[in-house]
Amino acid sequence: MTKEKVKKKWASTRKLLEITDSEYNGVTQEAANLRFIKTKLQIAVYYLQMLDEHDSEYQVPWNKEQFKWALRKPVGDKKKQQAKEWCHQCRLMRDKACATWNYEEVKTA
Template sequence: MTKEEVKKKWASTRKLLEITDSEYNGVTQETANLRFIKTKLQIAVYYLQMLDEHNCEYQVPWNKEQFKWLLRKP
């Protein structure tokens, strides 16, 4: 898989995990927790993207709907 194909594959996931200005500037515990979770998921997605670029085998334990459920606001 080429780097361009990998970037296209992970683009929607990275977009879901972008930290918005309100989340970044928020001072409540809820926004701090959301920033923490999104940051950890961004790191995981980065490493999975690197595995894809090098054609390594792995299984992703989540899908787009599970990401949305995880990042929903209570």
Template sequence: MTKDEVRAKWAVAKRMVEITEDEYASHNVEAQAIKFVKTKLQIAIYYLSQLDEHGSSYTMPFTGKQMKEALKTPITKQNVKDAADWCHQCRLIRDKACATWNYEEAKTA
């Protein structure tokens, strides 16, 4: 996929995990939990978009429905755990794939 195609593919998901100004400004437990979940999902989406840019085939570790559930408030310990697990799985998938990438591609991705 081209970078534009990747951006279009992940645009909705990226909007869903944007951290709002209120969430940034708040320091209560719920806001911290939603920031953690959104940050982990942002990182997971970044890894998956890298895989798409390099034409790697992969199996999604989570579905759109699961992602929406993880973002529902109140944020539970399970939501936090799921987001962290998905992020870790995406990193492992990316790391396994990137061993076969050309260094120049990986450096500019």
């Protein structure tokens, strides 16, 4: 896939994962937990985008309902752990696929 197609594919997910000003400035434990979850999921989406750019086969480690659950309040340790695991799974998928990617630079005339 081209980078433009990949960006379009993941645009709505990235929008959901944007950290709002109120979340960023929040001083409660729940605000900190939500920032942590969104950050981990942003990283996971980045890895999945890389896989898409290289046309790699993969399976997203969450479904739509699990994803919504992770972002729903109240946000506690169980959701933090789940986001951390998803991020790790995505990194492992990227690392495994990365060995087969061709990184040759495009030659210009």
